Amino acid sequence: MSSFQPKNPDYRAVATDMFERQRAMQTLGISIARLEPGEVELAMSYSPDFTQQNGFVHAGIITAGLDNACGVAAFTLMPAGCDILTVEFKTNLLAPAKGERFAFRAHVVKPGRTLTFCEAGAYALNDGVETLVATMTGTLMALQGRE
Amino acid sequence: MSSFQPKNPDYRAVATDMFERQRAMQTLGISIARLEPGEVELAMSYSPDFTQQNGFVHAGIITAGLDNACGVAAFTLMPAGCDILTVEFKTNLLAPAKGERFAFRAHVVKPGRTLTFCEAGAYALNDGVETLVATMTGTLMALQGRE
Amino acid sequence: MSSFQPKNPDYRAVATDMFERQRAMQTLGISIARLEPGEVELAMSYSPDFTQQNGFVHAGIITAGLDNACGVAAFTLMPAGCDILTVEFKTNLLAPAKGERFAFRAHVVKPGRTLTFCEAGAYALNDGVETLVATMTGTLMALQGRE
Amino acid sequence: MSSFQPKNPDYRAVATDMFERQRAMQTLGISIARLEPGEVELAMSYSPDFTQQNGFVHAGIITAGLDNACGVAAFTLMPAGCDILTVEFKTNLLAPAKGERFAFRAHVVKPGRTLTFCEAGAYALNDGVETLVATMTGTLMALQGRE
Secondary structure (H helix, E strand, O other): OOOOOOOOOOOHHHHHHHHHHHHHHHHHHHHEEEEEOOOOOOEEEEHHEOOOOOEEEEEEHHHHHHHHHHHHHHHOOOOOOOOEEEEEEEEEEEOOOOOEEEEEEEEEOOOOOEEEEEEEEEEEOOOOEEEEEEEEEEEEEEEOOOO | OOOOOOOOHHHHHHHHHHOOOOOHHHOEEEEEEEEEOOOOEEEEEHHHHOOOOOOOOOHHHHHHHHHHHHHHHOOOOOOOEEEEEEEEEEEEEOOOOOOOEEEEEEEEEEEEOOOEEEEEEEEEEEOOOEEEEEEEEEEEEOOOOOO | OOOOOOOOHHHHHHHHHHHEEEEOHHHHOEEEEEEEEOOOEEEEEEOHHHHHOOEEOOOOHHHHHHHHHHHHHHHOOOOOOOOOEEEEEEEEOOOOOOOOOEEEEEEEEEEOOEEEEEEEEEEEEEOEEEEEEEEEEEEEEOOOOOO | OOOOOOOOHHHHHHHHHHHOOOHHHHHEEEEEEEEEEEEEEEEEEOOHHHHHOOOOOOOOHHHHHHHHHHHHHHOOOOOOOOEEEEEEEEEEEEOOOOOOEEEEEEEEOOOOOOOEEEEEEEEEEEEEEEEEEEEEEEEEEEEOOOO
């Protein structure tokens, strides 16, 4: 359960709308599985279209899911009328992204007026077993006055 | 001009083959524009399919291009019979990825028997002007004996 | 409680010895407060000798504590006869490092034969209140055959 | 030669003053060797007080030098009356920090009103040979209205 108090009572609608305007998420088949203030889980099915040379999901695609999870998590805590952009992230790849489905779970560690710091994990679901395949730490920035 | 001496005389064919076996690269429309020992440039056209909420290319897609550029650059210096995986990378997003075409340029900074360190930049080409939109530093690992 | 099984039954003595051979740790006044397989807490008192322009502890010193916490945590899970080196780390600075004492807590997320991935947090203790001031994610490498 | 135009004509005095108010720099024996708009080189002599278990300079100390080089480089381009803080950095360790002297060279890649992105390298000087031992990419933040 999240311990953050959203500044925007419409955080759910606004964060969902921001997510749905990202064509990349539709193309990659990524959807919102769970959304709380400062926390989000995204879901993606395996597709051979996004694989690297060994048939696993490409690290860049895993990163796209992680980055978006961080962005949506951060966005739920921003005031109304903001836009958001990613400043930086680091991804550590821990295991091959081999699975039927993938979950990208992010949470806000430190919200801020300008910068928000998030952590996220990418999990592969394979034969009922969940494996942490990658982690991200990232900094997101609120752009104010974009009503 | 590259100053590295490849260990594998077939580096060009082997690196190109590894790249072409990545379905994600075809799906994203990324191709090799230039390939030297320890250096590579990849090219991508803009596609609305891979955009974020403001119509710019998604940071995860830019990262996929950067990561692959690092991987191919590192792979050109690895001995025959290796496979390669990404250990980690950090991406800093410096400007909106707005352009008609994109170039991902990577070079090896420090090759090693096990680990290779690379730097890369993503450039947007817009109305004839080139802008640095993101940078990556990354660590790649050689997996030996995968003949 | 740690869930890792150390490969080296002498992990405690070996990790403590490695820590104590680091002159930098003595100079910075950093000591081991807690040590379990794959987990460590280091402690440091505030000293004006290691401050930045506003009298807070310098980010590089905080990083030295975090890096060492990751190194010791990783080292507890390595086999006998290894040496260890840091491959890379990222530090995110979340709040001014203002406090009387500091704790650096690290744990192994993914141990590996060659590479081990760790996460760590730096906490400032100020008037009885603990604040997360920085986080680290880092990759450590085992160098084998250094008996 | 630097291509940046400083906003503060007193950039040299202000950046030098900020550096000199950092007690950590004196304790570590780090000084400014060269300072241009958006570029800086710091110098440090080897001291056994700041070594790790093999007698090389500790990665955290190398990071302190790199971080400060980035901070000073970024600060030269900020307007008068700012303070500066580090948001994040990643350090990649490429070779043992073994040398008689060390140089930390940073330059601004992308200055910004709020955030500035820098790259830096740490070089060991050993028997007249210079070796790149670590790199940093980092994000610095201007805090305005701190006259």
